[in-house]
Amino acid sequence: MSLYTAETRRLIKRRFTRFLALGTLLVLAAVVAGVFLSHHRPTPERLATAQAQADREYQSAVQQATRDAAECRAAQGTPAAQNYPPCDQISPPARSDFPPEWHLAPAFDFREQFRYLVITLAALLAVMAFVIGASFVGAEWSSGGMMNLLLWRPRRLEVLGTKLAALLVNLALFTVAVSAAWTGLFALTAGTRGTLARMTSGAWQSIVLMELRGLVLVLVAGALGFGLASLGRHTATALGAAIGVVIVLQVGLGIVLSMAGAPFVEAYLAPTWIQAWLDKSTVVTHWDSCYYSSVQGCAAETLTITWPVAGAAFAAVVVLVVGAAMWTMRSRDIT
Incomplete structure (x- = not known):
């Protein structure tokens, strides 16, 4: 049996992976049911x-x-x-x-409303991917399984890289399957309790591209969870880092920058970059500024973050975290 096959089986057969994936599917099913029951086609x-x-x-x-x-x-x-x-x-x-x-109960307009549901899907799957990625390698370190594996497969980088590859491939397959079902269920909802009007080939292409960007976000989250847990050699390291980023670097930093009157505060917050990636662009406004125009008068300055810029930022973070995990795997003592 190849190392990749063994790691794939180990990932899929873990009860934590199955329970978390099942829980995520149940939450998504509740969203589908809620949207279906709360919309009606006007008869x-x-x-x-x-x-x-x-x-x-x-x-x-x-x-x-x-x-x-x-x-x-x-x-x-x-x-x-x-x-x-x-x-x-x-x-x-x-x-x-x-x-x-x-x-009248609202009718579900697929073209107008489905993009928000794609963001919901990507966010939930990204959280799931981060936790699964962290627990997949973190449990190996904390239980001693990594050390035992390296006894018969002493190539450290190959072992860690194969684990990461197995994780990302299975996350990609899971995300593609769920995204296809998600799109189909809401298309059915629109057909029975709303409208599919104005869904041209260009509109469908835009949805598919948005779902592909959501897939990338899921893979980024999984890789970050995997890399952080590998660096700390424990699942709690990745989860603690995530909590620290949310509380300290997001909530705390946002409050401090707002009090200091810093321009474009939202540009320092991760949700802004995620929105820019999924929506192709987002505009951040510096409300305390005045950019004078003879046509519009005094207007606040704006900063546009596009999806290539957001993608480059995500790639840099992934390379930094996963690269650090690979470097420590090669140089640190395993015991």
């Missing part, structure tokens, strides 16, 4: 019901306005007059103020 019966309810509310508002106007006129010349505006300002509302759409 003639639903439209008639919504129209009737809007008519009732309109008639009730007209009657209330009539009563208020009568009470206002009756109160003139008494102390109670101060409780009313000028009586000629009290008039019944317009019929257009009570559209029947208010009483």
Whole structure:
């Protein structure tokens, strides 16, 4: 049996991997069910019901306005007059103020709404990938399995690289399968409880490319979890580093920079770069600045982060962390 096959079997057969993947699938299934149940295609019966309810509310508002106007006129010349505006300002509302759409469940517009669900999918799978990647190699170090493996396979970098390859390949296969099912289920939801209108070939291509960028984000998260756990030789190292980054370098740094009046505070935060990667670009605004234009007047300065820049930043972080893990694997004592 090859080393890659053995590592693949070890990854797939781990109960932690299976339970975490199953838990992630259950969360995704709950999202699908929630979107499906909360959207409805407007049928003639639903439209008639919504129209009737809007008519009732309109008639009730007209009657209330009539009563208020009568009470206002009756109160003139008494102390109670101060409780009313000028009586000629009290008039019944317009019929257009009570559209029947208010009483209809929203229809699921695939083109408008699915991109947000792709971001949700990528975020959940990235968290799963980070934890699985950290536990896959972290458990090997903490249990002594890595040392035992190197007794019969003493090539350190080959062993660690094969583990990483097995992790990334299986994460990629899992993500592609889930993404295909995710797209199909929401296309079905749009077909039965919404609309697939305006889904041209270009729109489908844009969705596929966004899902591919989501796949890359999942692989980056898995590699970072793997590299951090390998550096610390424990799963808790990667999880602790992630918590530290979120609390100290994100929440704390954001507060400090905001208090200091630093420009483009959001550009220092990881979610901004993730959004730029998935959405192809994001604009960060320095609200305390003034860029004068004879056309627009005083406008705040903006900074645009594009997906190639975000991708380069992710690649640099992955190379740094995984490269450090490989270097320590080659140079540090295994025991």
